[in-house]
Amino acid sequence: MAKVEIEIPEITGRIEIPRIKEGAASGDKFRSYPCKEKDMAILGFPTQRVEDWRQKAIAKMGELLKKYKSLQVYLDTCVRCGSCADKCQFFLGTKDPKNMPVARQELLRKVYRRYFTPAGKMLGKLANAEDLTEDVLNEWYVYFYQCSQCRRCSVYCPYGIDTAEICMAAREIMDAIGVGQKYTTEVLGKVLTIGNNLGLQPNALKNTLEFVEEEIKEATGVDVRLPMDEEGAEILLVTPSADFFASPHIESLIGYAKVFHQAGISWTISSHAAEFGNFGMFIGNYSIMQKVSQRIADAVRNLKVKRLIVGECGHAWRVAYSFWNTLVGPFDTLDPKYPGPQHICEFTMDLINRGVLKIDKSANDEFSVTFHDSCNVARASRMGNCAGGQFEIPRALIKAVCNKYVDMAEETIKENTFCCGAGAGLLTDELMQVRVAGVMPRMQALKQVVDSHGVNFFALICAVCKAQFTAVFPKYGLPMEMVGGVHQLVSKAIQI
Amino acid sequence: MNPLTVFYTIFTYIAIAIFILGFLTKIWKYGATPSPLKIPTTPAPTTAFGAGIRVACEALFFRSLFKGNKFIWLGGAVLHASLLVILISHTRYFIHPVPECLMYFQVFFQNIGHYAGYILLLAIGYLGLRRIFIDQTAYISILADYFILALIFCIGASGVLLKYITRPDLVSVKAFTLGLISFKPEAVPTNPIFLIHLTLILILLIYFPFSKLMHAGGIFFSPTRHQVDNSREKRHVNPWD
Secondary structure, eight states, X not given: OOOOOOOOOOOOSOOOOXXXXXXXXXXXXXXXXXXXXXXXXHHTSOSSOOTTHHHHHHHHXXXXXXXXXXXXXXXXXXXXXXXXXXXXXXXXXXXXXXXXXXXXXXXXXXXXXXXXXXXXXXXXXXXXXXXXXXXXXXXXXXXXXXOOOOOHHHHHOTTOOOHHHHHHHHHHHHHHTTOOBHHHHXXXXXXXXXXXXXXXXXXXXHHHHHHHHHHHHHHHSOOOOOOBSOTTOSEEEEOOGGGGTSXXXXXXXXXXXXXXXXXXXXXXXXXXXXXXXXXXXXXXXXXXXXXXXXXXXXXXXXXXXXEEEEOSOHHHHHIIIIIHHHHHOOOTTSOXXXXXXXXXXXXXXXXXXXXXXXXXXXXXXXXXXXXXXXXXXHHHOOOSSSTTHHHHHHHHHHHHHOSOBOOOOGGGSGGGOOOOSOTTTTOSGGGHHHHHHHTHHHHHHHHHHHHHHXXXXXXXXXXXXXXXXXXXXXXXXXXXXXXXXXXXXXXXXXXX | OOHHHHHHHHHHHHHHHHHHHHHHHHHHHHHHSOOOSOOOOSSOOSSHHHHHHHHHHHHHHOHHHHHHOHHHHHHHHHHHHHHHHHHHHHGGGGOSSOOHXXXXXXXXXXXXXXXXXXXXXXXXXXXXXXXXXXXXXXXXXXXXXXXHHHHHHHHHHHHHHHHHTSOOOHHHHHHHHHHHHTTOOOOXXXXXXXXXXXXXXXXXXXXXXXXXXXXXHHGGGOHHHHOOSOTTTSOOOOTTO
């Protein structure tokens, strides 16, 4: 296979608003591989584009307009003010105007106008209403799989219009007519048949956990257990399956295990619910998102645990925090003092605040650390009791285990954080050019603190972020070893 | 009654009916469509009162727009503020007799009202120029965006002309407006600039519910702004699940 030439934007430390370059992100390098028939069949979608795709798509749009207030209101309310236009990392990185959130929405909105509004039905092009043609469907496929559903645009919109909602609807419509993306449907196929994103069978998972136990014993001399399927444990840990063997994710898993060990609280992983990630949200499919979440609810009940704690994952935390209660709740078998789910950062921070953990900060003295707010954690969730806890708790946790911490520029962190560029189904090889473009603004902000404070550890609490940054850092001239989890730092500092 | 009066009386009633019915139909649709999931843009208020404040800050001060782009915020805030002043100033045409306690306000708004007219024209002009000369804004602007700017500009310009150049007979204007409210129509003033001003306003009223101007109602139905962030504490029920 010919090697695809990836253009790497220059890193100057400044984020500039580009002049638009039409079609810049429309080529093959920006196009996801198409779905496989067997995966579409598992998910209950047509295996190929259906004959009457136009009518079916319009019908699906009509159905979604009645089910989602967000979709109905947001398709009507945009005034094309342009506040969102220069806020999307994919626009900043590719310069393609269709990656401006307002223009991305317009791809769906112009078809909505044509079939669902009096002005569009009567006046057509005069009302900027367009028929759903082959070309339009192609635009939808190319550009709605260049959105990571990070919600950055919704922060700056006067009405809070969330392009992620529009993106989810567009993907749901496309799946309903048999136009799916390979990566998301393939992963979901594995979840629905085997139970996790990576297709890990229970005995493979058991072996992995034993391997990690050996690693910890070798490194520390201490027997730290990583139990699986132990009924009656106090805590059920659900973590992204990448934590079980990907690097640097596995270092965080070791961190969680050490924390549970020192806290002396019994815990277990469930082979039935070995996946925290939920790609069902990425394709906007409520029932699939619910099916994936149901495994966790079942494991909570079957293992009779009192607390449900989740590991370091971004979009998954959004699904857990904001949606699980609705999808598969209430979690009425859990201890009411700890309404599920709890984030591992909330858990660990609480232990440190109560003096339960023995920490030696100097173990991390070789690191000058910065923290990247993962998009969905920042803009679609909370930690702790106060709004904004999702910013404060991870930072407090890092500062509790490290001596040297610095934040990137204010306008690039917390609610303004730039997405890593690979969320919501973009973490796939054929979209590397999209990923390299999308991560550019974050790299600009990082360069500033690398230069000013010698930052050499980039702390994360998301599995996709960890995979994306380890892949793109070398392209941008930074060592991939810089990338690590917050609980990796905890793991180094904790004295078991 | 002369034919012009018949025409404008009917036209006005129809326009107002379309506006009210259209607006309410849309609002009803927004209200009745469910929100299956909790999707407030975080950080978000954790109480209903806080969510109310958040929506108020958006509707009154355009808080998120201020975060996004100070220039667009300035243009939009000035536009809406001047519109508000102008609308309040126009209420004098619908109240008779004016009560003592409101007299002060009528005079106040009469005095600042005409400045608001000029400022409105400047704001519209600025926003229009943005849609021509800034390439991202030009790319995203559609015909409807230029149309509404032109329409409101002409309404404002004709209003300014009415104030200074071709003053209509205020008694007959007020007789006409009060006649409409009481369903006892009076003759429509024949001042041509007044008729242009009125016609454009009626077009605006008819256009309103079918256009992006519904953001006026839509803003209150945006789940990312009005939802309370309490999904762990209180189970949000999906009406269709």
